[in-house]
Amino acid sequence: MTAADDTVFSVVYSSNATAPFSDDALGELLQQCRSANAQRDITGMLLYRNGRFIQILEGPEQAVRETMGKIERDPRHDHLRVLIDEFIEERNFAEWTMGFEPIAMPDENAPEGFRDTFDDLEAHGDPSATLRAARELSLWFRVRAHHPR
């Protein structure tokens, strides 16, 4: 295996679900993702919140780009927007072919002085905020996955 084979490419995107997803439909989507990702050596996580998907994919660049191409053609997604694409030093979700944790819309305003991670994630023209928000979500996911409420 060459050094290039070890390179990890990561994409974070958001999209709208073209129709509301039931738990069963989400389960089916996850099953498809996990099966395909396992074959392609792709890992990552998926969030579904208020009709929007946020997904992180990581793996070999070609496999990630091909997977993104499939997602862009998937009629279940609309208004797909790549928020981050970058090479990373190591996988952040090596344990998950596609991790999933339910997340609800907040019932409360953010405490005074706090930023809202989801607002920052899609902040136009502020890549640093987007990057920080993606890392915040990664942290949240890992905490929730390892320490369920």
Add this chain to the structure above:
Amino acid sequence: MPEHHPSPGTVWARVEDGFHVGSRDGNFLGYIERRRDGRFVAFDMRSAVIGTFADLVSAMRTLSSAPTPAPGTNGILTIRENR
């Protein structure tokens, strides 16, 4: 709630109700979770409990006063921008 004087450069974000993350200079300080009993538990980046507090501000103050981790010591949670 006690008054909080934010540390310069510290960014606080709410991911979901009751889950808060602090970062400074591109490194995460830790996170704070609100428990069902209304108390706030501060964790470092290894998910070790730093303390339990009656209010969010006290938890923020404690995490803010902890030494900033050296770059790279919190693994995936270091914010790096290479694009």
